[in-house]
Amino acid sequence: MKKIIMFAVLAVAMAFAVSCAKEEGKKVDVEKVVKAPVEAAKVPDAEKPVAEIPADPNTExxxxxxxxxxxxxxxxxxxxxxxxxxxxxxGIKIKFKQFDYVPSILAYSxxxxxVHACVMTNMDALAMPALGGxxxxxxxxxxxxNGNDGLVARQVSKVSELAGHNIYLVDGSVSIFLVYRALMMEGNGLKVSDxxxxxxxxxxxxxxxxxSDPEVIAATWNPILMGIMNEPNSKLLFDSSKIPGEILDLMVVKTDAPTALKKALxxxxxxxxxxxxxxxxxRQETIQALARSQQNRLEEYEQQLKTTRMYYTxxxxxxxTKAPELIKTMDMIRAFYFDFGLLPGATSKDQLGISFPDGTVLGNKDNVKIxxxxxxxxLAADGKL
Structure with a gap:
């Protein structure tokens, strides 16, 4: 029988549908959420060296x-x-396991x-594993x-024309954040309830x-985004190049996982x-392999790399990660997710803590989950791994 906490995590995957119902008749000041001042505590020695956590030689x-x-x-x-x-x-055994996106995070959660580690975005790290404890x-x-996430339509040409249309997205995923940012920046007063x-x-x-349906409007990410943009008459209404540095792609590891796993990854x-x-x-050989892994042609993957701001070093x-802009971004994201009902069970945006390298903690410093x-x-930069 699945543990109780898993039900809480699964509930997050349905939260978007629930939030839409909540939004009926409720007006949220999106601009106020974005521009609200960052309230944070400082915790000294945030990255103070900790004792090595050993790996179990019998665990993969x-x-x-x-x-x-x-x-x-x-x-x-x-x-x-x-x-x-x-x-x-x-001296560690590691298995990479492929999932669809949201199921991968639910398995980690x-x-x-x-599942000891998983790739995910910064907002999904908050809405699923952190919320699940x-x-x-x-x-x-x-x-x-930097353009890898987008909102695509055939029947409308602007975000401000979305009222009354169906928007498809992956339940509980980063795409919800993209839609909200599109509304805030280009919606001309359009609300979620519209x-x-x-x-x-x-x-x-x-x-x-x-x-299958020319009326569908979709919010998604590459390589799927590139595929639907190739459909006749598709228009890109909004993409993540308009919100640089906000949708981050991460490797997230359980804090109590072995040090060797973290260093090896x-x-x-x-x-x-x-x-x-x-x-x-x-380089050519490497990019060819990357393209194959995503079921892309070489030129398709090269094009996608142009809309990805990779941190190669x-x-x-x-x-x-040390820049103050990251703190502001995460503060905006947690405000969005709380105010739009995407943190079910949370009594405030401060219920969970998010810590940063300089010791800053957003939210509850006694309940830090990210x-x-x-x-x-x-260590990698210093050549000491």
Missing amino acids: YVVGKSIYTGWAPWWYIEESGIKAKWEAKY NVDGA IDSEVIIVGDYS LTFKNVTLDSQIQNVYT VGMWYDAMADMTAQGPK PADAVAF RFVTTYMQ
Whole structure:
């Protein structure tokens, strides 16, 4: 029988449908949410070195992955031999397991602990595992979406024309945030209650729904976004290039997971980044492998990389993670999710804590569930992994 906490996590996947009902007759001042001042506490020694957490030699540590441009390197890492290299270095067994996107995060969020690490966005880390009570560290900030997430239609040409239309998106996913940001920036006063949302369970369903009905409007991400944009008469109403640095693509690991797992994953990642930026045939070979993993042609994947702001070096990723803009972004996101009913059961946006490398904590410092750390990326930058 599944544990109680899993029911709470599964409830998050349905929260978007619930929130739409809540929005009827309720007007939320979106601009006020975005511009509200950041209220945060400081906790000293936020990244003070901690004792090594040993790995169990009899455990195979499971890492969830899903199809997305910025996460394609995890396929390459396995097939290229990079994974085996870092497993041997740290004496740990690691299994990469592919899921659809939301199911991957639900598996990570399950209290049974069967998935130890998972790729996800910053807002989904808040809305699923953190809300479900899972204490996590963000050990890699891999990129931000700079056009990889989009809102696409055939029957309308502007966000302000969306009233009365059906918008399809993956239930409980980052796409909800994209729609809200589109409304705030280009909706001309359009409210959530003016829109009709239709939820699908799996990201792989979005393209089928879109292609089967010319009336469908879809919010999704690459490579699915590229696929539906290739349909005749498709128009890109809004994309994440208009909100740079907000939709972050992360590797999230349970805080109590072995230190060797965290170090090995970071080492693997930056080996792959080095191959992606190598000169000559090595880069071509690497990008070809990445394209295959996402079921793309080479030119398609290259185009998607142009809408992905990759942090190819650990030094760049550390600098982004330490910048004050990240705190402002996460404060905006938690306000959105609370005010729009996407944190079911939470009594305030401060119920959960989010910590940052400088010691800042948004929310409850005694209930921190998301920890942005630079410890392992800094080791990679210093050549000390």
